[in-house]
Amino acid sequence: MTGWIIGAVLGGIAAGYLFIPQALAEHCGTLITVGLCLILFLVGVDMGRQGNVWRDIKAAGFKVLLIPVATAAGTLGFAALGSLLLPLTVRETMAASAGFGWYSLAPMLLSSWSATLSAVAFLSNVMREVGSILLIPIVAKRLGYIECVALPGAAAMDTVLPVVVGSTHERITIYSFVSGVILSFAVPVLVPLIMTI
């Protein structure tokens, strides 16, 4: 799936750069908004069908919720610091980082603001997923098991979940899953919110 997504982005960029006229490209925004609604609805259906999140949270105790909250706070706080080094505003770096590794959603949410920011969000969230896969085994050994959940952000619930559990212990599964679900919900809320307030 990751390969397909990266291929689609690159193919789209090449097409948009080489032969799609500006007039047509200007309608992309509307298409993206409509498509986003469809995708978010389908993602919601998927989450609803899994359905055990609430039960999982109760089983593990509400302290589980502190992990995604800390992940979000650390991500946003440090991304804000990162803006000092970059030609981007605090708002922009925070919004890009609020994709929490969900690289297909964050850039679409940002596409109505600027294509540049959208591209930054796409790349940085792909990097977060790839980086987390590389770092999880090291963090598990050197720092701690629960910290591994922080790295992939929203991807801790699906694509990177096997990597987290494989490098740590089965007891971390629930932390990873719950954290990923909460952060996934936070993406479509936080990204537009950060850009609006």
Added chain:
Amino acid sequence: MQYMDFSLLLYIGMLALGVLVGSRKSVRSRKLLWLGRLQSVALIALIAILGVEIGADDKVISSLGEIGLSALVITVFALAGSLLAVTLVRRLLGLDSRGRTAAQREDEEVKGA
């Protein structure tokens, strides 16, 4: 800006509507293999459209290096910040580096011995 407030509500609404539909018993009991496929196809199409929008923007093409560097810096900061925050929370919760409470740890050590 008015328009953006509206789109935020729209996105949350769609997600919530999906969860509502998905958690119905009649929906949960079915396998719905096409659901995943539809999701993938819609996602790929949308991502390609996003690519077109990015590729058609001259500013993006002229600043690709800067975009890559920005993305890298944001990623490194985001990863470091989230690690720091979560490690603090883990210590505050009294969990050891393997995510165990003191009781769980003793339990496992007794079994191990």
